[in-house]
Amino acid sequence: MAKIPVAVLGATGTVGQHFVKLLIDHPWFELVALTASERSAGKRYAEVAKWYLSDEVPEEVAGIEVRPTDPGAVEDAKLLFSAMPAEEAQKIEPACAEAGYIVSSNSSNFRMDPDVPLIIPEVNPDHLALIDVQRKRRGWSGCIVKNPNCTTIVFVLTLRPLLDAFGVKSVFVSSMQALSGAGYAGVPSMAIENNVIPFIAREEDKVEEEPLKLLGKLEGKDVRLAPMRISASCHRVPVLDGHTEAVFVELGRMASPEEVAGVLGKFRAKPQRLKLPTAPEHPIIVSNAQDMPQPRYARNAGSVPGMAVVVGRIRKDPALKNGIKYLVCGHNVIRGAAGAAVLNAELMKAESYL
Amino acid sequence: MAKIPVAVLGATGTVGQHFVKLLIDHPWFELVALTASERSAGKRYAEVAKWYLSDEVPEEVAGIEVRPTDPGAVEDAKLLFSAMPAEEAQKIEPACAEAGYIVSSNSSNFRMDPDVPLIIPEVNPDHLALIDVQRKRRGWSGCIVKNPNCTTIVFVLTLRPLLDAFGVKSVFVSSMQALSGAGYAGVPSMAIENNVIPFIAREEDKVEEEPLKLLGKLEGKDVRLAPMRISASCHRVPVLDGHTEAVFVELGRMASPEEVAGVLGKFRAKPQRLKLPTAPEHPIIVSNAQDMPQPRYARNAGSVPGMAVVVGRIRKDPALKNGIKYLVCGHNVIRGAAGAAVLNAELMKAESYL
Amino acid sequence: MAKIPVAVLGATGTVGQHFVKLLIDHPWFELVALTASERSAGKRYAEVAKWYLSDEVPEEVAGIEVRPTDPGAVEDAKLLFSAMPAEEAQKIEPACAEAGYIVSSNSSNFRMDPDVPLIIPEVNPDHLALIDVQRKRRGWSGCIVKNPNCTTIVFVLTLRPLLDAFGVKSVFVSSMQALSGAGYAGVPSMAIENNVIPFIAREEDKVEEEPLKLLGKLEGKDVRLAPMRISASCHRVPVLDGHTEAVFVELGRMASPEEVAGVLGKFRAKPQRLKLPTAPEHPIIVSNAQDMPQPRYARNAGSVPGMAVVVGRIRKDPALKNGIKYLVCGHNVIRGAAGAAVLNAELMKAESYL
């Protein structure tokens, strides 16, 4: 099978770097182009990517000339992964979709648009059908598919099986988020050394509204938002990668911590059944250790490293009816961003949208 | 007025060090003795206290010979501040109370005993009346008075005015706790570097039950526990001092963030009216900055540094009826431990128990 | 005595903030103006200074309107403290000196110019005489006086008494420098978390050449550079404030660690004799602890906090003839920058240059 040629838009940042790593030896996709802002275009990738990963810039891409981020500059690609800042993506992504590209985007724009599929393959793979709605409505030959915010993905992966097994009425989530979520220069060391910053711009809105779409029902051309209430408090801590989230859930019916652990640990979904290359065997790993999940360990969890989330400390919640609480931790840039978009593209391929 | 002679039991640890700092120039109390375990007894204080504060061991105490922790070894003192490990305090504190000492203790034992006053002077000063119950029941001439757990104190300070103004039905609290809470050698650097540890032994139980007593009503010889539900999730982050807590509160009636800010910011209580030396003018400082409170700043807040807590990011909670959410941060070893016990003793003195 | 009106140029950065703190209650100087870049001019100081210190922006300045950095904008001041970036200072400082202002500057430009006094008051107060040379040569009524680089100051304070007592032939210095030295946004947290960055742009050149001027002899209109060799290796570590330096010194004659400790500990100089307000009683504190100096403690050392440096671990050097080695640590922004410039101005005042 010939590989599908792909490009990464906005390839030099932290998310872009993980895209590169995930795509270099991908069995279905072939990385043919990397783009960045005007300032970086024309230079070698190794020169402009402030590589933060602990290994070297992969040889295969180190010498590649970075292209400008423009639909006309990536015509050898068919599928585009977008790690652009939202303001740029807002303009460039529609132009790309109109030009016929499939855009699998991690950027935060358009996520709540009714005809834009917002997908976690284990959670709502059927929402991909919105692609047809989107194409018809907008007259595009390509399309735009989104993955959610990193913090959203990590805990919504656990809500899917809980919702199916017990029902979910309300959720409180309090996050301890990694530095990489803000981008390479996002958090000055002087701001976070020996400190916590209990605020992340626009994060709580995303974490409160995206799950309602993700867990909503596709009815005809629309997603009916899930009938639950979500409240988030988002905080930055001095950790390089890996978002840790304390989750308090009001279930629809009583369930013991053991039952919850069973349901979470056994969870498999379409990406597992389809054996998508970037899908971990177990999207949720339940740890029995009393002090897990910790980001230094959980961020690399899974048969595809960084693609599983780890749940621990499942216990009854004394303040909620049918309440449980637990911790969940996952790699914010892999499962929460680049890996999410790659898995979405793999699902599109498996479902013949690509 | 002659000063009251006081001793610190368990003076070498992190809490003990803050006791020393708060007591050295205290207007009412005179520090006459420091005790520690057998291993340290007989040595100079500066030698055995692994001083973690950023200034030097105060000259006044550096050369003091540490005594063994024993009622017979501190007979020149009348008031004892206890920073002992709970297991030791369990045995030694009753012996001290029986021997006639007033014990103001930060140790976690006995806190929930019905005849032991568990006090935050701004929250429930009237509970001191349990001293009489305790003495009668146990036949002691001295007594034991407790302050709560550090995490408890920080957010319960904010619950008091909310309860009085609006009622409180349920509370969810998710903490990001400082290293000093575990003691000097409590958290190895290899455990927490580039990491979060989302577990603190026995912490959540304390945080869920102590507030019910603190906010309860003294009725005759008993405290009737407050009729509210509390759920806690406690986590350690790489910060030296200062506990940061995300709090979600179901109020008894609707209140806007502005009303809540007003009530919290105006809060004054008995310690302020009595002008107790260690009472901050404002026990709660409300910050309007979008990214506060942060522990590096909040931990020194207040007219008595470290004795005020800082509240920020007050906003509506979308998942609770009459819900609000906010962040609160305070110094876990000052307001949350040593300063708490000193303030309790000042209240006792002002109320003539001393 | 009427206070001398002073302004801080470049008042919003980390050095500017320390200038503000040191000047607010200064006995000789009165802070009348704060300047910043065009972008910040016209706004309130509290709004534009990203305050990193652990206390609040002082009330006295929080509401002050920041002025543009321009000689014409600070005419109510006589003395200017400069914390400008070197490129700007290069242009603005001469204009100020020409306009008659006394400029006490921390900026790195001009430091090695033959007619610019580069001063540490404890090391070479007599070099102030270059002011007359400078004025004559340049036709200025004002003048420019510089303090050295932060890393330079910390160890050169120790070289002065060693040179006088034993002679100094060569010096190797290996630094572990704090984040604040790079400015608030200088080091991204993602760059330094769980890491060391063993490079600081242009730092080693300064550290190797400035001491030769500081320890040189003023002969007529020129400073004859000190006849010693210095080699530096400069490195950034995850510490907020406080530069720690490992120093290996080849002395002119044999001296035991005890002799060296004696000479360093007894060191007093002109600022101490003149009782300058910002001069610490002991510019060098010798610690006998086996594991000191550590930046978390040493950075606040001295009777004027942050103005003394702490020396520890003095021992023979086995690889140098007459060699000794030791550690020295000092606050890079106080003793190494803002406090240095304030002390220089105090010396100028005491010596009637002001």
Place this chain on the structure above:
Amino acid sequence: MAKIPVAVLGATGTVGQHFVKLLIDHPWFELVALTASERSAGKRYAEVAKWYLSDEVPEEVAGIEVRPTDPGAVEDAKLLFSAMPAEEAQKIEPACAEAGYIVSSNSSNFRMDPDVPLIIPEVNPDHLALIDVQRKRRGWSGCIVKNPNCTTIVFVLTLRPLLDAFGVKSVFVSSMQALSGAGYAGVPSMAIENNVIPFIAREEDKVEEEPLKLLGKLEGKDVRLAPMRISASCHRVPVLDGHTEAVFVELGRMASPEEVAGVLGKFRAKPQRLKLPTAPEHPIIVSNAQDMPQPRYARNAGSVPGMAVVVGRIRKDPALKNGIKYLVCGHNVIRGAAGAAVLNAELMKAESYL
């Protein structure tokens, strides 16, 4: 070829864990036993090893029952890797060697004994011949072979090619050492958060004397110490793994940074020629980046991750005759400890001592 059965003595600590990882799929060695202190013996490995590595305890060993550290308890092994504390190793290792075991030890005892080979396979493989001297002198059928201290190994790897090409007269080394060097609980987080500890017990002595033996000449039954002078200053910084060292070297003859880079980058030695399984293709990697080597990257360098050291910032030294200075960084627990001992054992096998 049948694999050689091996055991790890002291298998639960940080060095022990790396031994386990390196040995699990080793082509020549088969891990048959893990030992620990009495307290841990009899328990499952996963239960007693406080696993600090970012992946899980390998399945192959998680369930293994830990044995007591005793020659009689590992009779199914022929080769023993020792990660015991020096005091224990002092007693147990001779007993093992007498009982006929080959002991490849990372413990610091005996390293300077004249008849104990202290080996870095790239530096002094011929010193293995001391095994015969040792056996004859002590009447052992087994033997003890040591690798040096972690800090020593990292920079001595660079001295070997410099000595051969240019001569080396004196060396100054200033280290920034990782937390893992002190063991899991060695450095409390409260000691090192926002701090540097410029002292490591007994480290400088090792770093100053071990290189003289390593670079010395084997003459008959003795090693003649290398005629050079070494001075060390050792410091702990908040980094998990990877020692960074600033090195100043007085060469025997003038060499430019380019020549030095050439000699270091081309260095290969016996382990490379023998293609030992744990030998990296290039023991020294020279980086041209202006701000490398950094431990977060360098600690995983090499074709066998963690077994190469990275050199950067090679420049002339202005204070030494024929002086150069540079940075070198390597993984302290892999190249500096467990990997060092494994490579020593591979050399022994290749040289038929095993």
